[in-house]
Amino acid sequence: MPKPLSLVAFxxxxxxxxxxxxxxIRTSPLWPMPALEEPVSGRPRSxxxxxxxxxxxxxxxxxxxxxxxxxxxxxWEPGAYLDMVLPSGLVRQxxxxxxxxxxxxxxxxxxxxxxxxxxxxxxxxxxxxxTEVEVRGPRNRFPLVPAPxxxxxxxxxxxxxxxxxxRSLPEGVGWRLVYAGRxxxxxxxxxxxAAFGEDRVTVVEGRPDLDVSLAGLxxxxxxxxxxxxxxxxxxxxxxxxxxLERFAARTVGDxxxxxxxxxxxxxxxxxxxxxxxxxxxxxxxxxxxxxCEQGFCGTCRQRVLAGExxxxxxxxxxxxxxxxxxxxxxxxxxxxxxLDM
Numbered sequence: 001m002p003k004p005l006s007l008v009a010f011x012x013x014x015x016x017x018x019x020x021x022x023x024x025i026r027t028s029p030l031w032p033m034p035a036l037e038e039p040v041s042g043r044p045r046s047x048x049x050x051x052x053x054x055x056x057x058x059x060x061x062x063x064x065x066x067x068x069x070x071x072x073x074x075x076w077e078p079g080a081y082l083d084m085v086l087p088s089g090l091v092r093q094x095x096x097x098x099x100x101x102x103x104x105x106x107x108x109x110x111x112x113x114x115x116x117x118x119x120x121x122x123x124x125x126x127x128x129x130x131t132e133v134e135v136r137g138p139r140n141r142f143p144l145v146p147a148p149x150x151x152x153x154x155x156x157x158x159x160x161x162x163x164x165x166x167r168s169l170p171e172g173v174g175w176r177l178v179y180a181g182r183x184x185x186x187x188x189x190x191x192x193x194a195a196f197g198e199d200r201v202t203v204v205e206g207r208p209d210l211d212v213s214l215a216g217l218x219x220x221x222x223x224x225x226x227x228x229x230x231x232x233x234x235x236x237x238x239x240x241x242x243x244l245e246r247f248a249a250r251t252v253g254d255x256x257x258x259x260x261x262x263x264x265x266x267x268x269x270x271x272x273x274x275x276x277x278x279x280x281x282x283x284x285x286x287x288x289x290x291x292c293e294q295g296f297c298g299t300c301r302q303r304v305l306a307g308e309x310x311x312x313x314x315x316x317x318x319x320x321x322x323x324x325x326x327x328x329x330x331x332x333x334x335x336x337x338x339l340d341m
Contacts, residue, residue, distance in 0.1 A: 052131070090119050157188070271331070276293075
């Protein structure tokens with residue numbers, strides 16, 4: 001007859017095995033296939049802050065500046081940006097254009113894009129003084145690097161990440177700014193920029209003459225550009241070493257069709273040339289989370305189990321791109337991907 005202690009040990013071991021099996025099945029619905037890690041989609045990349053709009057000011061035609069106040073704000077360096085969660089739940093990215101030494105507020109500026117996807121219209125129509133908003137960050141993919149001299153090229157609202165850089169440059173460092181816009185009335189911060197002097201700041205209505213601006217640059221000059229895609233492409237053609245800050249993702253509907261296997265769901269889909277991977281996935285899994293659809297916020301990030309990715313986002317690090325992708329903009333580089341979904 002079994003001893004009581006043996007029975008207790010056997011029952012305890014059985015309970016542990018049952019718990020382990022339940023955990024394996026819960027984390028891997030296709031068990032007994034090897035268990036996979038939980039999907040990373042929707043994971044916050046930084047803590048969320050709740051801030052109040054303390055001031056709202058029109059600083060150019062179609063451009064508003066917001067000062068967001070709070071306590072315990074993380075420090076930031078020139079070139080950083082915030083993810084702002086709008087009242088509707090949309091997430092949009094805005095460069096910080098205030099004072100990095102101000103520990104009580106963040107300042108951003110937003111241009112109204114009438115034919116955009118609705119985020120800028122929501123900021124202009126619904127975000128007022130006293131409105132509370134959630135923000136994530138700051139993050140910086142456009143840092144100011146030490147250099148003996150600098151050339152900055154900004155187009156329209158692209159001046160926002162560059163403005164704190166100009167304020168922070170050490171005395172004696174040579175720099176120039178070429179600032180272009182449709183009209184002077186549409187270009188924010190002209191008065192502040194005028195204080196730097198005409199020898200350093202060139203304001204252009206319309207297209208700047210980049211052949212003149214970029215001619216004869218010393219090899220060690222750091223070149224920064226932020227603005228419309230056409231402007232950035234033109235600068236890069238003349239100065240391949242340029243550091244760029246984008247406000248929109250690269251075109252997503254210009255690749256080849258490919259197949260994607262959703263390993264957890266046991267489904268295989270075809271992503272056509274004129275569709276995003278996100279759209280194809282949501283046709284089968286409508287609860288898949290996403291937000292910006294621009295490759296900036298990281299909400300739609302998914303783990304890649306197999307296949308080569310054509311990364312088109314502006315967020316993931318090289319290490320993160322080793323095993324994950326943002327399905328709102330990125331595509332397969334080959335014929336097939338396998339995702340942990």
